[in-house]
Amino acid sequence: MRDLIRRTAVAAGATALVLGASAGAAAASAAAPTSHLYWANAGAGTIVEANLNGTSAHVIASGQNTPHGVAVDASHLYWANAGAGTIVEANLNGTSAHVIASSQARPFGVAVDASHLYWANAITSTKGTILEANLDGTGAKVIASRQNGPTGVAVGP
Numbered sequence: 747m748r749d750l751i752r753r754t755a756v757a758a759g760a761t762a763l764v765l766g767a768s769a770g771a772a773a774a775s776a777a778a779p780t781s782h783l784y785w786a787n788a789g790a791g792t793i794v795e796a797n798l799n800g801t802s803a804h805v806i807a808s809g810q811n812t813p814h815g816v817a818v819d820a821s822h823l824y825w826a827n828a829g830a831g832t833i834v835e836a837n838l839n840g841t842s843a844h845v846i847a848s849s850q851a852r853p854f855g856v857a858v859d860a861s862h863l864y865w866a867n868a869i870t871s872t873k874g875t876i877l878e879a880n881l882d883g884t885g886a887k888v889i890a891s892r893q894n895g896p897t898g899v900a901v902g903p
Contacts, residue, residue: 788812811828814854815853822881824858826854833845835882864901865899875891
């Protein structure tokens with residue numbers, strides 16, 4: 747069940763399979779106002795975009811080093827490259843991808859809100875951290891430490 751992407755109607759709680767095992771997803775994200783689903787394919791080193799129902803899936807960023815976690819806001823995508831120890835920002839179509847945070851220790855999950863970016867550094871089983879930074883990656887600071895290998899982070903409304 748690891749490589750499946752499912753959609754859930756929050757009020758109803760019912761799920762629908764969007765993409766099966768061939769997706770190779772490490773993490774997926776979708777947010778208003780986009781009409782697309784994005785995911786990281788760690789094994790292939792790619793970031794993929796598809797319609798919300800899973801159709802028209804296509805690679806928008808390749809050559810990534812074990813990407814994990816994707817976050818999206820109104821104008822940018824963000825993802826963690828666990829193998830390279832970086833956080834990357836790109837336009838929604840994958841263009842202009844560039845590193846905004848480097849020297850991270852096994853970054854995994856990424857989340858974004860109106861003013862900050864958050865990610866998890868797994869490091870080791872007893873030294874994981876959660877970081878917060880400005881949307882351009884500056885001002886990164888640890889907001890939770892001594893975590894047990896965190897691999898995901900989310901921001902609530």
